[in-house]
């Protein structure tokens with residue numbers, strides 16, 4: 001029955017019009033809801049896929065990477081934390097102190113030699129808990145450390161003539 005052609009009662013027509021509007025609304029809400037459901041399903045599927053592809057677990061640095069890190073700190077940073085330049089992380093003899101912690105600069109799953117640095121426990125704590133940003137001078141300090149890593153490994157591999 002088409003309500004709008006019912007001229008017998010204005011009230012009837014008005015009620016029908018309102019019901020029509022509500023039904024239209026219902027239809028739109030249903031559409032929005034099903035779109036949202038679809039979006040949710042797609043998001044879940046995508047998340048599952050990414051989790052399957054990527055292993056987000058923490059990967060430790062290899063022993064040889066850590067050794068290079070320590071050699072670089074000893075040779076170019078006088079045993080001081082390359083982040084703050086204030087706290088000692090190596091003894092005079094080049095032995096690691098308790099303050100030395102290895103930071104995954106790019107995130108826990110990235111463990112290449114270019115993706116981490118040995119820093120003091122204080123800096124590590126601040127960076128890990130967001131009291132210190134990884135941008136600005138910290139990023140520059142990290143890059144400076146990495147520059148020395150690259151210099152050190154080139155010398156070690158005999159690719160660079162010093163004199």
Ligand SMILES: [Zn+2]
Pocket residue numbers: 081082083084085086087119120121122123124
């Ligand atoms: Zn530090």
